[in-house]
Amino acid sequence: MQWVESLSALSIAKQCCLVSVTRSVVYNKKKRLQEEMNPGTRLALHRADQARTSFRS
Numbered sequence: 001m002q003w004v005e006s007l008s009a010l011s012i013a014k015q016c017c018l019v020s021v022t023r024s025v026v027y028n029k030k031k032r033l034q035e036e037m038n039p040g041t042r043l044a045l046h047r048a049d050q051a052r053t054s055f056r057s
Contacts, residue, residue, distance in 0.1 A: 035041045 032045070035045065
């Protein structure tokens with residue numbers, strides 16, 4: 001019985017972690033969209049994206 005309870009607690013912990021990560025991703029996306037409204041920031045983000053994609057290749 002105790003093993004089932006600990007498994008349930010582990011499942012709940014994983015769900016909480018997933019919610020936390022999802023909220024973080026949504027927050028970062030929202031923040032980035034706000035920053036892209038500024039033309040200077042948009043150019044800097046574009047350059048950073050280009051550098052990141054060229055680094056992956």
